[in-house]
Structures are given as structure tokens and as C-alpha cells.
Amino acid sequence: SSEISRKADVDAHNTTKATTTNKSKINQSEESATGSGETTTTPIATPKRGKCDIYFAPSTIPGAGMGMFAGDRAFSKGEFLADGDLIIPSYDMTWHVGHQNYHFLWEEYTWKASSFEGMKEEVEHVKNVKACSPGFGSAVNCNLPLVNVKDNFESRTVSMSGVNGSVSPGAGAFTIYHGRRWKAKMDIPAGMELYGNYGSGYFRSRPEYGPVPFIANYKIVDKLLTKYRRIITIYGFKPDLIAPDWRLGLLDLLQNMTAIWDDSRTMNAIPQTKDLSAIDWLLENGRGSGFQHYNTSIRSVEWLRENGRCMTNIYDGISRIPHAGRGAFASTFIAKGEIVAPAPLIHIPNRDVFTLYAEKISNVEKTKGNVAKNIVPDHSRPIHQQLLLNYCFGHRESSLLLCPYGLLTSHINHDGKNPNTRIQWAQDEHMAYPEWREQSIDSWGSQEKAGLSFDFVALRDIEPHEEITIDYGHEWSIAWQNHVKYFRKPQNYTPAFELNERIDMVLPTKDELHFESVGVRLFCHEDHLRWAGVLHIIEKNMKEAKEEDWHENPVFPCRIIHRTKSQSSGQSYVVEIFERAKRKSYDWDGRSKWFPMNQEVFLVVAFDLPREVFYFADEVYQRPHHRPWSFRHDMRIPDDIFPEAWKNRKMKRSQYKYTR
Ligand SMILES: C[S@@+](CC[C@H](N)C(=O)[O-])C[C@H]1O[C@@H](n2cnc3c(N)ncnc32)[C@H](O)[C@@H]1O
Incomplete structure (x- = not known):
């Protein structure tokens, strides 16, 4: 979909020119394409020992580096391929860093935050929120005509993953966004490379990929090839009776046009095979030229076992470690020394880009008596770090950060005493640039390609369903222990998405707790106000457009003035209903929009409202991960x-005092 703005090293030119079709495999696809077609939501089965659902192995797209492959099994259309990825927001990076010119390879692996429903409260007023999703979406390549997996929007969730958001020192230290799952878009045979859809906009905005053909270009080529067939059968001959030289000569003519129009997407969509029967195959049964690389996109399972690394030895769950949030668990027995999961790495040459600064006012300009205030970062006052820091590996003597992606590797938690897994460098052939390890960060840090990879490797035998843990290091342990020791419960703050879940909770009146003062705003759903018989008064008095909850249902700001308990309906509330004045401004995408201001205008009092009337929303920049008290x-x-x-920060160990 066009929401996507991430990159893979798709070498379009080579892709379209280097691959040929092969009949036997096309047949195979035909069989699987006649599968059920039904949509299932069955969770992935626990793989048997030695079997692997998804491999990470060299892509079949020339120049594309690594790719993901269906492993020892086929997937039916509609089936989930793996467990849910995390989504980690990053905020206002350009504003905080103070200039545009920084290298942030993550940007190639991010999605627009607005496409994640739960992030709406954060993004409406927040410019430049990026949704970093280190899982499936970051590791999968794109081959537009063969896209076989799709992002499943319904499974995305916002939650504290078993941690109490009001009191836990873990609040804000891990992401609340998770459950980004992928489904098979069509039947996928065992061994086939998995392709997500980055959207044509992705390739259009990246000239370095050259003229990658889009679906429309393949359609034009299909018409061209159909004409070609008609020419050679025009006199009623069967194609087989036509001299192959003649057929081939005409095909050559078509293909050689690329010498003139080399940078045309359509010319690049012309199959370059000299196998005439392969062209016939493409034109039959509605496959089309987009299928020209179908066969070469399937690797043998034996080859994958030999050359790939299994990505589905782990599954997602709530960690057994207190305050840790989510964790990764063994889906099969993993013997000592075996790879638990591969983790390609996104590099950040200078960790300073994660620093968040306090605001200050500058550039007070007087123009015709007007004073223009500019809010800028105060680079002398760092106040926090991006949450992404917690998902990256670093070293005390270096500015470098390496952030793992791949399936669920960002879920792996810390155990300093008895970890069952450790990180080690992947074999050289699994890394695009293993030689970077001998070179200073300055010489390769700004490269916009991931080139390194870790393997998570079992330190001992791991039983199915055991939580996977590594040692994050002594410095991390000390920092966490200090955080837990000095952590004070933030004043009455409970994240809004948790309050919405607590439907039995007795809510405080405005005299007992002023919700806004702790970062949460209270709303009342329109439906209940209609039932309470006050909606017509509200609508008569209001001047502004209605506000909406996540699901775009109308809501009104409200305050509880009184609580009563009745025998019949339990707890009920007397509530003041307001509307907020709006101002026109620009959202993160540069579109003009009306944003609510803090001034409230009283509309009506409603009586006898039940708990279900209320809807909580977090104020912007108030979710746990924004709070300066959250662990980094x-x-x-x-x-x-x-x-x-x-090592570009050479200092004595003692000088670091376990700081970040
Ligand atoms: C790489 S992430 C691991 C995934 C994380 N648990 C999640 O739910 O997204 C690292 C973060 O997990 C949490 N974590 C990991 N190990 C922990 C531990 N032993 N105790 C407490 N928190 C832990 C911390 O919040 C840490 O910053």
C-alpha cells in the first residue's frame, strides 16, 4: 500500500532481465492457486523440531540482499504467517537534532504513524512521528507483481502487555504498540520468497532503483505480447508450425527495444526469456508478464535448510519477567549452539540523534508590532531519549547503535544471571558488508543499506515455550536496578487506553482528580447522551465541529461533578458536557485541519449516566514512553x-558510571 515508505535493495533492472520462467514450477503454482481461498485466522502451528515455517536467506531478486521465504510448508490464502511485530514510535527527530542532515537508516524501515489507529492521539498534533516496525515488514522484500503477503490491520493493538501502567517502573520503557501481523494474500507454496507491497510511490521516490515496472506496465506488456502472438498466428497457423527462428526474431525485436528505451518501466517489464513456450505459458490462464519471475522466486526447501536461517523458532507473548512487557518464547526445542533467530541490523552511526531536548523560545522578531515566537530545542538541556534506544545494541566506547530487525528479535528480554541465548556475529556470507567490522564508523556509517547481522544463538538446550533471554550487559542491569530503586509512581497517571479497559472502575469526580492535570482527557460518547435525552440541547448550543474517538465515533469533552449509586443501575454519574474551541493548523502531513484548543465552553449537564458513557484519551506527549521518568x-x-x-569514544570504563 502507498502508506509504506520503506526500502529494500531491489535491483529492478537485473530483476526483470536476469530471470526466466520455467514450466514445471508454473504448473506448481497453478495447483496451489486453486486452493481454498478462504480467510482463516488460525494462529501459526508450533513447528516440529527441524521444520521451519519461514527462512531468512539470500533473496531471489538480484541485488536485494536477504529475503524471507515460506519454509517447509505452504501457506493458504488468508493464513497468518507469523506472530505480531512491535511498532516503536520515534518523535520529532529533525526538530530535536536541529538539522535535516543526519543519517537515520531506520527511515527506510518506517511507516506513517497515521496508518496505525492507536497512534492517532499522538500524531494529530505531532509532526514527524515515525512508526518503526522491526519485524516482518522490515525484513520482507517487494516484487510488485508477485506480492503474496499483506499487513493485517485488525490485529494491531495498544496495550501495556501485562504491566500496570499506573505503577510499574517498566511503563514507558517498552512500546505499547504491537500485534502487527501478516497474512498470505494468495496461496504460497513451500520455498517461495515472500513479498510485501511497498507501493509504487516507494520506487517512484527512489530513482536509485531505476525503472522498476509497476503493475500497469506489466499490463501494457501483456497487450504487446498478445499482439505478438496474434501476428504470428494471423494466417491461422498454429504457433508451433511457425518457424521458431521467425518467432524468436520477432521476440528479439521487442526485447531489443530496451537498448533504446532502457529507462522505461514498460520496457523493463518485457520478459527477457528466449524460451518461446515460457511466453506462451505466461499468456495462458491469465497469469501475465508479472509472473515472469514466479518460478525463480521459489527455492528448494533443501537449499533453504542449507543456506537459510530459521525465523520462526520464536513466538510472541507476555514476558514472565516482571515489568518487562512482551517477550519471545521458543516455539520448538532448540539445541545448544543452534540459531534461535537471525537479526539483521540497522546501524545508527551517532546515538546522539536519539536525544530529546527541552524547548526554548528564540527568534523573537518584531514585524509591524507583532512578536513572532519560535519554539526551538535547547541543546544545552537534554531531557530524554527516543524509545528506540531501548531496542538497539550499543557499547560504552562507541557512538554506534545497532538495532535488530527480523521476526520478533526485538522481543528478546534481559536475564543477567541465567540467559539461555547470546548474540554473535552472523557468518560473513549472511552479511552484505562483513568488512565494516574492520573499518571506522566514519567510513561506512552513512551508508543507506543494512550490511551487518547478528545471530541469536542458544547457550544451552532450550525447551519449547521457554522464554528466550540474553544478557543485555552489566551496565544495563545496573541502570535498570537504579531505575527500579528510585522510581516513584507518577502522580495518579494511568494511560487512557488502560482506563478504557477498566469498565468496573469507579471514576473520580472533578474535585477528586483533575484528569487533565495528569495527562488524560475525559470524553462522553454521543450515543449515551442521546439516550440521556440531552443531545438535542447540545446540538442546539454547539458552534464547533464534533470531536471523535479512535473509531471515529462522536464524543464530547466532559467532567464528572457528582457520583451516585442506585440499586437498579449501580454506579451512575452527573456530568458537565463541553465543547472545545478549535484553531486551524497543519497536521503532520501538511494538510490543514481544525485542532481543539484548551478553552472549553459549557453546553449542558447530563444526569444518571453509566460508566460506559466515558471515553479516555491521552493528551499529546503524555503516553508513558514520552514521560521523562521512563527508563532508557x-x-x-x-x-x-x-x-x-x-571505538570512537575511548574513555576509561569508570568515567562512564553506567550512563547512556
Ligand atoms: C529490546 S526490548 C525487549 C522487548 C520488550 N519487552 C517489549 O515489550 O517491547 C528491551 C526492553 O524490554 C524491557 N526489558 C527487557 N528485559 C527486562 C528485564 N529483565 N527486566 C525488566 N524489563 C526488561 C525493558 O523495558 C527494555 O528497555
């Missing part, structure tokens, strides 16, 4: 595998 620390790369060449 990178996971640490062990000294024995950290390259000397990357």
Missing part, C-alpha cells in the same frame, strides 16, 4: 565481539 538504556554488545575499529 541500550542493550550492550559484549566486549569480546565488539570491533576495536568502532
Whole structure:
């Protein structure tokens, strides 16, 4: 979909020119394409030992690096392929860093935050929120005509993952957005490469990929090839009776046009095969030229076992470690020394880009008596770090951060005493640039391609359903222990999405707790106000447009003035209903929109309202991960595998005092 703004190293030119079709595999596709077609929501089955659902292995797209493949099994259309990914928001990076010119490879792996429903409250007023999703979506390649997996919007969730958002020192230290799952868009045979849809806009905005053909271009080529067939059968001959030389000569003519129109997307969609029967196959049964790489996109399962790394040895769940949020669990027995999961790495050459600063007012300009105030970052007052820091590996003597992606590797938690897994460098052939480890960060840090990879490897035998843990390092442990020791419960703050779940909770009146003062705003649903018989008064008196909840139902700001308990209906509330004045401004996408201001205008009092009338929304910048009290620390790369060449912050260990 066009929401997507991430990259893979798709070498379009090579892709379209280097691959040929092969009949036997096309047949295979035909069989699977006649499958059920029904939509299932069955969770992934626990793989048997030695079997793997999804492999990470060299892509079949030339120049595209690694790719994901259906493993020892086929997937039916509609089936979920793996467990849910995390989505980690990053905020206002350009504003905080103070200039545009920083290298942030994550940007190639991010989605617009507005496409994640739960982030709406954060993005409406927040410019430049990026949704970083280190899982499936970051690892999967795109081959537009063969897209076979799709993002499942319904499974995305916002929650504290079993941690109490009001009191836990873990609040804000991990992401509340998760459950981004992927479904098979068509029947996928075992061994086939998985392709997500980055959208044509992605390729259009990246000239470095060259003229990647879009679906429309394949359609034009299909027409061209159909004409070609008609020419050679025009006198009623069967194609087989026509001299192959003649057929081939005409095909050559078509294909050689690329010499003239080399940068045309359509020319690049012409199959370059010299196998005439393959062209016939493409034109039959509605496949079309977009299928020209179908066969080469399927690898043998034996080859994948030999050359790939399994991505589905782990599944997602709520961690057994207190305050940790989600975790990764073994879906099969994993023997000591085996790879638990592969983790390609996004590099950030300078961790300072994660620093968040306090605001200050500057550039007070007087123009005809007007005073223009500019809010800018105060670079002398760092106040917090981006949440992404907690999902990256670093080292005390280096500015570098390496953030793992791949399936569920960002879920893996810390155990300093008895971890069952450790990180190690992947084999050289699994990394695009293993040589970076011998080179200073300055020489490769700004490269806009992921080039390194860790393997998570079992330190001992791991039983199915055991939680996977690594040692984040001594410095992380000390920092966490200090955080827990000095953590004070934030004043009465409970995230709005948790309050909405607590339907039995007796709510305080405005005299007992002023919700806004703790970062939450209270609303009343329109439906209940209609039932309470006050909606017509509201609508008569109001001047502004209605506000909406996440699901776009109308809501009104409200305050509880009195609580009563009746025998029949339990707890009920007397409530003041307001509307908020709006001002016109621009949203994150540059579109003009009406934003509510804090001034409230009283509309009516409603009586006898039940708990269900209320809807809580977090105020912008108030969710746990925005709070300066939330824990931040990178996971640490062990000294024995950290390259000397990357030590650009050489200081004595004692000078660091376990700081970030
Ligand atoms: C790489 S993430 C791991 C996934 C994370 N649990 C989640 O739900 O998104 C690292 C974060 O997990 C949490 N975490 C990991 N191990 C922990 C532990 N042993 N105790 C408490 N929190 C932990 C911390 O919030 C840490 O910053």
C-alpha cells in the first residue's frame, strides 16, 4: 500500500532481465492457486523440531540482499504467517537534532504513524512521528507483481502487555504498540520468497532503483505480447508450425527495444526469456508478464535448510519477567549452539540523534508590532531519549547503535544471571558488508543499506515455550536496578487506553482528580447522551465541529461533578458536557485541519449516566514512553565481539558510571 515508505535493495533492472520462467514450477503454482481461498485466522502451528515455517536467506531478486521465504510448508490464502511485530514510535527527530542532515537508516524501515489507529492521539498534533516496525515488514522484500503477503490491520493493538501502567517502573520503557501481523494474500507454496507491497510511490521516490515496472506496465506488456502472438498466428497457423527462428526474431525485436528505451518501466517489464513456450505459458490462464519471475522466486526447501536461517523458532507473548512487557518464547526445542533467530541490523552511526531536548523560545522578531515566537530545542538541556534506544545494541566506547530487525528479535528480554541465548556475529556470507567490522564508523556509517547481522544463538538446550533471554550487559542491569530503586509512581497517571479497559472502575469526580492535570482527557460518547435525552440541547448550543474517538465515533469533552449509586443501575454519574474551541493548523502531513484548543465552553449537564458513557484519551506527549521518568538504556554488545575499529569514544570504563 502507498502508506509504506520503506526500502529494500531491489535491483529492478537485473530483476526483470536476469530471470526466466520455467514450466514445471508454473504448473506448481497453478495447483496451489486453486486452493481454498478462504480467510482463516488460525494462529501459526508450533513447528516440529527441524521444520521451519519461514527462512531468512539470500533473496531471489538480484541485488536485494536477504529475503524471507515460506519454509517447509505452504501457506493458504488468508493464513497468518507469523506472530505480531512491535511498532516503536520515534518523535520529532529533525526538530530535536536541529538539522535535516543526519543519517537515520531506520527511515527506510518506517511507516506513517497515521496508518496505525492507536497512534492517532499522538500524531494529530505531532509532526514527524515515525512508526518503526522491526519485524516482518522490515525484513520482507517487494516484487510488485508477485506480492503474496499483506499487513493485517485488525490485529494491531495498544496495550501495556501485562504491566500496570499506573505503577510499574517498566511503563514507558517498552512500546505499547504491537500485534502487527501478516497474512498470505494468495496461496504460497513451500520455498517461495515472500513479498510485501511497498507501493509504487516507494520506487517512484527512489530513482536509485531505476525503472522498476509497476503493475500497469506489466499490463501494457501483456497487450504487446498478445499482439505478438496474434501476428504470428494471423494466417491461422498454429504457433508451433511457425518457424521458431521467425518467432524468436520477432521476440528479439521487442526485447531489443530496451537498448533504446532502457529507462522505461514498460520496457523493463518485457520478459527477457528466449524460451518461446515460457511466453506462451505466461499468456495462458491469465497469469501475465508479472509472473515472469514466479518460478525463480521459489527455492528448494533443501537449499533453504542449507543456506537459510530459521525465523520462526520464536513466538510472541507476555514476558514472565516482571515489568518487562512482551517477550519471545521458543516455539520448538532448540539445541545448544543452534540459531534461535537471525537479526539483521540497522546501524545508527551517532546515538546522539536519539536525544530529546527541552524547548526554548528564540527568534523573537518584531514585524509591524507583532512578536513572532519560535519554539526551538535547547541543546544545552537534554531531557530524554527516543524509545528506540531501548531496542538497539550499543557499547560504552562507541557512538554506534545497532538495532535488530527480523521476526520478533526485538522481543528478546534481559536475564543477567541465567540467559539461555547470546548474540554473535552472523557468518560473513549472511552479511552484505562483513568488512565494516574492520573499518571506522566514519567510513561506512552513512551508508543507506543494512550490511551487518547478528545471530541469536542458544547457550544451552532450550525447551519449547521457554522464554528466550540474553544478557543485555552489566551496565544495563545496573541502570535498570537504579531505575527500579528510585522510581516513584507518577502522580495518579494511568494511560487512557488502560482506563478504557477498566469498565468496573469507579471514576473520580472533578474535585477528586483533575484528569487533565495528569495527562488524560475525559470524553462522553454521543450515543449515551442521546439516550440521556440531552443531545438535542447540545446540538442546539454547539458552534464547533464534533470531536471523535479512535473509531471515529462522536464524543464530547466532559467532567464528572457528582457520583451516585442506585440499586437498579449501580454506579451512575452527573456530568458537565463541553465543547472545545478549535484553531486551524497543519497536521503532520501538511494538510490543514481544525485542532481543539484548551478553552472549553459549557453546553449542558447530563444526569444518571453509566460508566460506559466515558471515553479516555491521552493528551499529546503524555503516553508513558514520552514521560521523562521512563527508563532508557541500550542493550550492550559484549566486549569480546565488539570491533576495536568502532571505538570512537575511548574513555576509561569508570568515567562512564553506567550512563547512556
Ligand atoms: C529490546 S526490548 C525487549 C522487548 C520488550 N519487552 C517489549 O515489550 O517491547 C528491551 C526492553 O524490554 C524491557 N526489558 C527487557 N528485559 C527486562 C528485564 N529483565 N527486566 C525488566 N524489563 C526488561 C525493558 O523495558 C527494555 O528497555
